[in-house]
Amino acid sequence: EAGVVQSPRYKIIEKKQPVAFWCNPISGHNTLYWYRQNLGQGPELLIRYENEEAVDDSQLPKDRFSAERLKGVDSTLKIQPAELGDSAVYLCASSPERASGEQYFGPGTRLTVT
Amino acid sequence: KQEVTQIPAALSVPEGENLVLNCSFTDSAIYNLQWFRQDPGKGLTSLLLIQSSQREQTSGRLNASLDKSSGRSTLYIAASQPGDSATYLCAVRGGNQFYFGTGTSLTVIP
Numbered sequence: 001e002a003g004v005v006q007s008p009r010y011k012i013i014e015k016k017q018p019v020a021f022w023c024n025p026i027s028g029h030n031t032l033y034w035y036r037q038n039l040g041q042g043p044e045l046l047i048r049y050e051n052e053e054a055v056d057d058s059q060l061p062k063d064r065f066s067a068e069r070l071k072g073v074d075s076t077l078k079i080q081p082a083e084l085g086d087s088a089v090y091l092c093a094s095s096p097e098r099a100s101g102e103q104y105f106g107p108g109t110r111l112t113v114t
Numbered sequence: 115k116q117e118v119t120q121i122p123a124a125l126s127v128p129e130g131e132n133l134v135l136n137c138s139f140t141d142s143a144i145y146n147l148q149w150f151r152q153d154p155g156k157g158l159t160s161l162l163l164i165q166s167s168q169r170e171q172t173s174g175r176l177n178a179s180l181d182k183s184s185g186r187s188t189l190y191i192a193a194s195q196p197g198d199s200a201t202y203l204c205a206v207r208g209g210n211q212f213y214f215g216t217g218t219s220l221t222v223i224p
Contacts, residue, residue, distance in 0.1 A: 033212070055210065103148060103158075103160065103212070104160060106157050
């Protein structure tokens with residue numbers, strides 16, 4: 001079974017530039033999460049999807065971050081414009097069930113903003 | 115808001131030793147607790163998931179326990195190996211939110 005796929009694995013951009021990350025969850029997993037992980041910290045949830053619906057985006061900085069999961073499968077997270085403080089690892093995870101499901105994580109995208 | 119704490123932040127043990135990693139949380143109203151390992155530059159790998167109705171889960175040399183009333187979970191690793199060296203994170207699910215600890219960095223010395 002293929003795991004959660006993310007691309008790119010690494011991205012270096014200058015501040016004020018846009019950037020996008022892509023995630024393809026495990027087949028059949030309805031729930032998809034985007035997390036941000038700063039160095040030495042645990043992941044922090046940015047947004048959670050149930051199928052194509054964003055059911056929890058309370059932690060997403062909506063002035064510069066946006067996400068979509070148009071067909072309820074793969075998802076894109078965008079930052080525009082990027083700031084120095086956005087440098088982090090962006091992790092995508094998926095889960096087969098709503099309340100009690102186990103989360104499966106992708107390898108992450110390491111973003112460096114210079 | 116749920117707060118998850120992992121102590122110690124770092125641990126170094128000789129190969130073969132049994133060890134325990136700790137995870138504590140402030141709100142006992144949880145759905146489940148999940149233990150992960152994270153290798154440098156990599157994503158998180160799920161180790162064990164304990165539902166709120168369960169007391170423990172076992173997988174190979176790993177055993178995780180859950181005591182909701184005291185807000186604690188432990189991850190027991192038997193006969194540690196150098197390949198166990200990684201950061202171990204616990205995550206608590208409460209409501210529709212997942213809360214992660216900051217992890218324990220484990221080094222197993224050959």
